[in-house]
Amino acid sequence: MSYIPKSTCYRVTPQRRIVLEELKKVCTHPTAQEVYELVQKQDKSVSLATVxxxxxFLVEQELVIKLKARGKQARYDADLTQHCHLVCKKCGRVSDCFDVEKLKIDSKEIGKLGFCPCLDYLEIPGLCRECCGC
Amino acid sequence: MSYIPKSTCYRVTPQRRIVLEELKKVCTHPTAQEVYELVQKQDKSVSLATVxxxxxFLVEQELVIKLKARGKQARYDADLTQHCHLVCKKCGRVSDCFDVEKLKIDSKEIGKLGFCPCLDYLEIPGLCRECCGC
DNA sequence: TTTACTATTGATAATGATTCTCAACAAGAG
DNA sequence: CTCTTGTTGAGAATCATTATCAATAGTAAA
Structure with missing residues (x-):
């Protein structure tokens, strides 16, 4: 698994490999529970705690993005190409959007606030096709 | 309390009045627990469940905004003037930013995804002055 | 004003996603 | 092999939030 840098003192375990590989297979931004179900299909012995x-661990290594989104469960994404997330306020579903012009923040305002924005993987609230009446 | 529309069948109770008034006094985007503590100073008898x-109720009435932000506790804001929120990924603190150019999303992409974005009260991740080394 | 009805409240239990604990295990260095 | 340290599975604990329920308080009709 070339993804995980060898430089760390942490190990590439079979469990971590399966979690990352399963997450890379899907584009549905699964919850931890859903990742657990995917992992279970590969190896019944992997526990939810390990997932x-x-x-x-993978978020720490910056190999996976953790989305807080709406809803109580966090969602995960292993697609590291730059894109933002459209998060439905109603049903919580998350879809990708690759064509978004970056947000422009007034530099004076930024300086005043001393805030370093991370505009990658922005979560944009709204309503998805199913939940939007219009 | 002129804030709450009379059109609903719901009542303007003393508890709801205090919650909204206390929330309007601060600009710190408090958690429910913090709102509870503010409310307690006005009326000891108000319970956390009621807060x-x-x-x-106030979010439902669109008098208050609920922020999911980072961290596990939701945060609340009674400032309805258009602005976005700068959310520190590290400490979870939320600050306001009033000078942000709206995000531009490619209309073809939007059409394809059928997503209606709500760009008000966007939450922008980043690092605050204290947490940002630079 | 009574009465009936429904919304609201405080207290507390329940929920559920996530994190922690701990004994067992595994990989690597010496 | 042995020591050290990281990792795991199982299950308990945590904690923000939500649900339950009896009591209470407006409100509208009689």
Missing amino acids: YRSLD | YRSLD
């Missing part, structure tokens, strides 16, 4: 720990 | 219910 949570592996996801934390 | 949660009042906040839900």
Whole structure:
């Protein structure tokens, strides 16, 4: 698994490999529970706690993005190409959007606030096709 | 309390009034627990459950915005003037930003996805002054 | 004003996503 | 092999939020 840098003192375990590989297969931004179900199809012995720990580890290694979105469950994404997320306020579903002009923030305002924005993987609230009446 | 529309069949109770008034006094985007503490200073008898219910009610009435932000606790804002929120990925603190050019999303992309974005009250991740080394 | 009805409340239990604990295990260095 | 340290599975604990329920308080009709 070339994804995970060898430089760390942490190991590339079979569990972590499966979690990342399964996450790379889908584009549905699954919850930890859903990742667990995907992982279970590969290896019944992997526990939910390990899935949570592996996801934390992969987020730490910047190989996976954690989305807070709406809803109580976090969602995960292993697609690292620059894009933002359209998050439905009603049903919580998340879809990708690759054609978004970057947000422009007034530089004076920024300086005043001393805030360093991370505009990649922005989460844009709204209503998806199913939930939007219009 | 002129804020709450009379058209609904719901009542303007003392508890709801206090919650909204306390929230209007601050610009710190408090959590429900923090709102509870503010409310307690006005009326010891108001319960935490009522604070949660009042906040839900006020969000429903579109008098208050609920922020999911980072961290596990939701945060609330009674400032309805258009602005976005700068959310620190590290400490979870939220600050306001009033000078942001709206995000531009490719109309073809939008059409394809059938997504209606709500660009008000956008939450922009980043690092605040304290957490940003630079 | 009574009465009936419904919304609201405080207290507390329940929920559920996530994190923690801990004994067992595994990989690598010496 | 042995020591050290990271990792795992199982299950308990945490904690923000929501649900339950009996009591209460407006409100509208009689």
